Amino acid sequence: MGEEQKLLHISSSPHIRDNSSVPNIMRDVIIALLPALAAGVYFFGMRALIVTIVAVATSMLTEQIITTKMLKRTSPLGDMSAIVTGLLLAFNLPVSIPLPLVAVGAVFAIGVAKWTFGGLGYNFINPALAGRAFLLSSSMAYMTGAAFRATGTFGKVPVSLSGIPQESAQEIADKTGLAVDAISQATPLAALGSIVEKAHFPVLELQDAFANLFWGNVGGVIGETSVFALLLGGGYLLWRRVIGFGIPLTYIGVTFLLFWIFNGIEGASLLSSAALTIPFYHILSGGLILGAFFMATDMVTCPITLKGQIIFAIGCGVFTFIIRRFGGYPEGVSYSILLMNLLTPLIDRYVRPTVYGTKGGKA
Amino acid sequence: MHIGSPAKPIVKVGDEVRRGELIAEATGFVSSPVFASIPGKVTAISDVDHPLGKKSPAIEITFHGQDEEENSYYMPDLGEWQKLSKEDLLKRVQEAGVVGRGGASFPTHVKLTPPPDKKIDTLIINGAECEPYLTADHRLMLERAEEFLTGTAIVMRILEVSKAYVGIEKNKPDAIRVVQKKIKELNMAGIKVIPLETKYPQGGEKQLIYAITKRVVPSGGLPMDAGAVVQNVGTAHSVYKAVVRGKSLCYRVVTVTGCCVKKPGNYIIPVGVPIREVLEYADTDMASVKKVLLGGPMMGIALASLEAPIIKSTSGILVLSKTTPSIQEHNCINCGACVEACPIHLIPSHLSKYVRKNRFDDAENHNVLDCIECGSCAYSCPSKINLVHDIRLGKNRVIAKRKKEQ
Numbered sequence: 001m002g003e004e005q006k007l008l009h010i011s012s013s014p015h016i017r018d019n020s021s022v023p024n025i026m027r028d029v030i031i032a033l034l035p036a037l038a039a040g041v042y043f044f045g046m047r048a049l050i051v052t053i054v055a056v057a058t059s060m061l062t063e064q065i066i067t068t069k070m071l072k073r074t075s076p077l078g079d080m081s082a083i084v085t086g087l088l089l090a091f092n093l094p095v096s097i098p099l100p101l102v103a104v105g106a107v108f109a110i111g112v113a114k115w116t117f118g119g120l121g122y123n124f125i126n127p128a129l130a131g132r133a134f135l136l137s138s139s140m141a142y143m144t145g146a147a148f149r150a151t152g153t154f155g156k157v158p159v160s161l162s163g164i165p166q167e168s169a170q171e172i173a174d175k176t177g178l179a180v181d182a183i184s185q186a187t188p189l190a191a192l193g194s195i196v197e198k199a200h201f202p203v204l205e206l207q208d209a210f211a212n213l214f215w216g217n218v219g220g221v222i223g224e225t226s227v228f229a230l231l232l233g234g235g236y237l238l239w240r241r242v243i244g245f246g247i248p249l250t251y252i253g254v255t256f257l258l259f260w261i262f263n264g265i266e267g268a269s270l271l272s273s274a275a276l277t278i279p280f281y282h283i284l285s286g287g288l289i290l291g292a293f294f295m296a297t298d299m300v301t302c303p304i305t306l307k308g309q310i311i312f313a314i315g316c317g318v319f320t321f322i323i324r325r326f327g328g329y330p331e332g333v334s335y336s337i338l339l340m341n342l343l344t345p346l347i348d349r350y351v352r353p354t355v356y357g358t359k360g361g362k363a
Numbered sequence: 364m365h366i367g368s369p370a371k372p373i374v375k376v377g378d379e380v381r382r383g384e385l386i387a388e389a390t391g392f393v394s395s396p397v398f399a400s401i402p403g404k405v406t407a408i409s410d411v412d413h414p415l416g417k418k419s420p421a422i423e424i425t426f427h428g429q430d431e432e433e434n435s436y437y438m439p440d441l442g443e444w445q446k447l448s449k450e451d452l453l454k455r456v457q458e459a460g461v462v463g464r465g466g467a468s469f470p471t472h473v474k475l476t477p478p479p480d481k482k483i484d485t486l487i488i489n490g491a492e493c494e495p496y497l498t499a500d501h502r503l504m505l506e507r508a509e510e511f512l513t514g515t516a517i518v519m520r521i522l523e524v525s526k527a528y529v530g531i532e533k534n535k536p537d538a539i540r541v542v543q544k545k546i547k548e549l550n551m552a553g554i555k556v557i558p559l560e561t562k563y564p565q566g567g568e569k570q571l572i573y574a575i576t577k578r579v580v581p582s583g584g585l586p587m588d589a590g591a592v593v594q595n596v597g598t599a600h601s602v603y604k605a606v607v608r609g610k611s612l613c614y615r616v617v618t619v620t621g622c623c624v625k626k627p628g629n630y631i632i633p634v635g636v637p638i639r640e641v642l643e644y645a646d647t648d649m650a651s652v653k654k655v656l657l658g659g660p661m662m663g664i665a666l667a668s669l670e671a672p673i674i675k676s677t678s679g680i681l682v683l684s685k686t687t688p689s690i691q692e693h694n695c696i697n698c699g700a701c702v703e704a705c706p707i708h709l710i711p712s713h714l715s716k717y718v719r720k721n722r723f724d725d726a727e728n729h730n731v732l733d734c735i736e737c738g739s740c741a742y743s744c745p746s747k748i749n750l751v752h753d754i755r756l757g758k759n760r761v762i763a764k765r766k767k768e769q
Contacts, residue, residue, distance in 0.1 A: 009654040010665040012752035014738030015683065016495075020700065020745040022693055079693070121694030121746075299698040304710060306699075353708040355730045356569065357582035 022120070025299075026080035028240045032233035033087050033294070039216045039226035044095040048222045054099050056086030058106035066115045081120050085109055088128035088294060091223020092287070092334065093135070097142050105131040125341040126298050129334050136334075207277055213284040224287030234293035243297040246306055247313045251292040254317025256283050262325065288320065291333035301341040308344075308351040315340045370397045372422055378405045383436040383611045386422050389457070395470045395675075396460045400613035400633035402435065403427045412668040414638075414657050414677070421672070424635070438609035444513075449521045452606060456521070459605030460612040460675075464597030465489060465566075466658060468676035471598055475521050481587040486527040487575055488515055490542075490596045491559055491566035493532060494659025497679045499616040500596050502629045504531065504538040508545040511596050514603030515554055522592060527554045528575050529596070534561040563661065564737040568593040570706055582733050597678075612675060617641070621682025623648040632673050638680060639669040647682060654683040661738040693746035701740035701750060707733050711740035715753035723764065726757040734758065 040048040063082040067073045076082075089109050093102060109131030114123045136143045212218050216226025223230075237243045259279040260270065269275065282288065296302060296316050303309050319336035356362060370387035380386060380399040387397040403426045413419035441447060441455060457472035477483055488511075492500040503511060519527050531539050543556045557575050559565050569580045571593060578589040586593050597615065604610040613634055620627035625646035632641060638655065656663035658679055673680075701711040709730055717726040734754050741750040 006652075008652070008666060008669070010667055011654075012749055012755060013663055013665075013736070014661045014742050014751060015654065015656055015663065015665065016660040016742065017747060018743055020743065021747075022696060022745050025696075025698070025745060119694065121696045299696050302697075304697050304699045304712060305702055309699075348713075352710065352729070353702065355582060355709060355733055356707040357580055357584065357733060358730070362573065362579055 022079045022081070025242055026084050028237060028242045029084050029294070030080065030087065032236045032242075033084075033091070033223070035229035035232045036091060036223045036226060036290070037087070039229035040091070040095075040222040043216050043225060044222060048090075048095050051093060051095060051097065051099070051102055051222060052087065052090040054102045055090035055093070055106050056083055058103040059083070059086035059089070059110050062107050062110040063115070066111060067119075071115075076119065079120065082110060085114070085127045085131075088126075088223075089131045091290060091294075092128060092132040092221050094143060094221050097135075101135060101139055101142055105135045108134045121300055123300055124345065125338055126295055126301050129295055129338050129341075132334055133338060207273075210280065210284060213281070218285070220285075221287065224290045227284055227289050230289045230293060234289070237293065237297075243293070244306070244309070246309045247297050247302065247316075248292040250310050250313035251296055251316045251320075252283055252288065254314050255279075255288060255320050258317060258321040259283075259325075262321070264325070282324070286324070287333045291316075291320075291337055295333070296337050296340070301344055303344050303347045303351065305348070305351055305353055307353065308347045311347055311351060312340050312344060315343065369420070370394060372408055372420075374405050374408075374422065376405050376408060379403075380405060380424060381436040383438075383613055385611070386424075389460075393470055393473050395462050396458065396611075397422070398460055398611040398613050399424055400635050401426050412671040414666055414671040414674060415664060421635075436611075438605070438611060440609060441606060444517055444606050445520075447606075449523065452517060452521050455606050456602055459601075459610070461598065461601045461605055462612065462675050463595060464601060464615065464676065464678070465595035466662070466676050466678060468674070471594070471602065474592060474594070475518065477587045477592070481590075483522050483587060483590055483592055484524055484526065485576060485591040486515070486519055486522055486524050487568075487571060487586075487591055487593045488527060488529040488596055488599055489566055489568070489571055489593055490529050490531040490535075490538065491571060492535070493561075493563045493566040494661055494663075494679070495563075496620055496681055497618045497659045499618045499629050499678050501535050501538055503596055503600060503616055504535070505541055507600055508542050509549065510603045511600040512542070512545055512549060512551055512554065513607065514599035514601070516551060517602050517606055518592075518594060518599060519553065525553045529554065529556045530559050530565075530571050530575055531556060532559045532561045532565055563739060564706060564735070567706065567735050567737055569735065582730065615673070615675065615677065617673060617677055618679040618681075619645045620679070621647075622684045623651045623682050634675055635672045637670050637672050638666065641673065641680060642669070642682065651684045652682055653685060656681040656683065661742065662736060692748050695746055695748060698745060700743040700745060704739040704743045706737060706739065707735060709734060711750045711754065712748075714757060715748060715750045718753040718757040718760075723757060723760045727761045727764075731757045732761060 037052060059082045060077055064075055064077060068075050086106060089105055090102070093105070109127040113125055113127040113130035114120070117123050209218070214227045216229060218225050234248060238245065256279045259282045260275065263275045263278040265274050265278065296313065303312050316336045319339050320332040323332035323335055369390065371390050372387045374380060374386045380403065382399055382402045384399050385396055386399050386405070389396045401424060403424045405422060406425045407423040409421070409423070410418040411421045411423070438455070438459065441451070444452065453472055453475060456475065461471040462468040463471060463474065490500055490504050492498070515527050515529070519525070529542055531542065539556055539558050546554050546556065559574055564570055565574065568586055572578055572580060572586055572589055572591050576589070576591060578591065580586055580589045601612055605612070614631055615634065616629050617632050618629050619641060624642070625648065627645065630641070630645070642649065655666040655669065657666055657677055658664060658681070660681060663679065663681060695712050695716070697712065705711055714726055714729055714731050714734070717723070717729065731754055736751055736755065738751050741748065744750060
């Protein structure tokens with residue numbers, strides 16, 4: 001052949017790839033979060049959308065500036081991970097948080113938690129949760145308590161912020177002598193803490209709250225309240241095989257189990273309705289569903305093997321139980337996940353699948 | 364060029380050779396003789412491009428244009444093979460230059476002579492053909508069923524086993540039917556067809572052995588450590604040709620296909636034909652050819668030069684018009700797709716990271732040598748990381764280090 005023999009392309013095998021990609025995964029997560037976003041706007045009003053937009057925009061802007069101006073690299077915005085971080089951060093914030101704080105949280109999440117370590121794949125803690133934890137420690141007043149006032153869209157007001165219907169709330173007030181105001185300002189878990197454990201509230205009446213907790217007619221941060229919307233999204237992620245069943249089921253299961261066995265109600269048998277009410281109330285509230293399906297499953301910060309992921313999820317459940325039961329926070333989910341994120345490298349170091357051909361390994 | 368020592372030419376330039384005649388002798392036990400695949404004149408003995416990238420000594424024969432049948436050499440007729448001793452059968456297999464047709468081209472007579480302390484009780488014939496695009500084995504099973512089954516029986520005789528399994532993936536139901544029918548027709552006791560899950564890499568020998576016998580080949584071991592010998596259907600067919608028809612290994616069935624090939628199909632091609640000629644024969648649009656693979660898309664080797672010839676182990680020529688994979692790799696996001704995909708249960712992501720950081724000891728401790736290079740990990744990686752490439756480098760370094768320490 002002549003001198004201009006065309007060169008052939010060479011590479012190592014395999015020479016074909018499937019069509020998975022990082023942008024595709026992120027896109028699926030964004031789609032999965034849309035029902036919860038809609039629920040947040042429905043129950044908390046347009047401001048929920050504004051908080052979300054600020055969070056997402058600031059995340060993207062921060063990432064753009066850090067990468068193109070400071071690190072002089074090509075912009076990674078196309079992988080959409082900044083959008084996901086922005087969404088998840090917003091979902092962890094109360095609707096009335098001042099917008100500048102939202103931006104601060106986003107800058108911390110993207111700038112500190114993600115990019116000081118090298119960007120996507122190098123971060124060792126969940127950036128959105130890190131942003132939330134930063135805001136919680138630095139601006140607690142804006143993140144808790146009175147921040148949970150809510151005026152829903154179309155002028156709707158949630159039945160009561162704890163999920164417990166107003167009539168029962170009044171009865172509680174009469175029975176326990178606690179002011180109605182104090183009760184209706186509490187989020188579900190705060191209500192549980194103050195009412196049940198301190199005032200010997202008839203536990204079964206908590207069941208009135210279940211429907212509200214499930215649909216989202218309760219107080220809380222923007223994304224955590226509608227269990228229904230979150231399950232829709234979680235189901236989508238499972239169907240698209242972005243996440244597996246391991247972490248969500250184990251996390252929720254362990255939390256349920258621990259609160260069932262250690263339900264804190266004196267003298268109730270495990271099979272009694274009262275004893276079962278407590279664990280159900282716990283898994284329906286406090287952002288556990290949001291955490292179990294969307295935050296604990298963040299690929300970068302959870303173990304790479306299935307065995308490791310189960311251990312990780314068990315740890316999350318145990319820490320959630322401990323923090324909720326013994327700690328001061330009605331929360332527990334965010335800190336549990338952050339703590340287990342720290343243990344992930346250790347888990348990955350020691351938990352390995354059994355290699356085929358070695359003791360116990362099979363094809 | 365294959366595992367073992369290369370053959371030594373016994374002809375000189377200018378010699379006339381017949382098809383099937385010996386032109387290079389085996390050197391040593393793990394070696395195989397080479398035969399003229401076309402009748403003609405020896406026109407050169409020099410180094411040519413080898414498909415695997417380096418140069419290799421080769422004997423170039425130019426076709427005479429005369430009738431093939433008259434100018435073919437057959438080995439002496441051995442009579443009914445059932446009456447032969449296993450040593451005679453083995454000798455014929457060796458002299459005919461039969462090597463594995465599955466891709467590794469390991470000299471067959473060596474594989475059929477396991478050390479006496481390894482007890483073999485099972486023969487597995489690999490008709491899985493799990494690589495996408497390749498259909499050469501499929502056609503062989505459909506069109507030459509009786510021949511390869513006879514070859515199977517011969518191998519059973521050599522190994523002195525009474526059980527043989529033909530593994531065929533369920534995506535070839537016609538082949539399963541035809542082979543089962545032939546077995547019944549020919550009354551071949553001891554040979555059984557096993558339909559297999561259509562799942563890559565079902566045709567990998569370790570996976571095949573486990574799927575059929577539930578036995579596990581120990582890490583660092585060979586199929587004989589699990590009491591089994593695995594042969595490709597093409598190899599069984601070549602054994603038949605050598606023993607019953609006196610034909611030395613001169614040609615093979617090759618799947619020629621790909622985007623720019625206008626006449627794709629399974630061709631019977633003499634060993635030694637330059638790839639370029641094969642592609643032109645199959646009416647390929649040479650201008651849009653970007654990448655040519657020898658083998659399938661998962662484990663095939665990308666060719667550097669189209670002047671390289673078809674060799675004994677070439678099962679497919681695949682032409683691609685896109686330069687997959689792209690160069691652009693992203694960071695590992697720890698998604699675990701590679702872990703889920705790996706049939707040996709390794710953690711390819713970790714192995715790749717160790718290799719890129721020159722931590723070859725860590726790679727060795729994490730079983731990098733157990734990788735079968737099937738490509739499932741890199742195929743599923745969303746960040747498009749070239750995992751197999753890294754693992755290959757790791758294996759290379761670990762083996763070199765071990766050799767140095769010996």
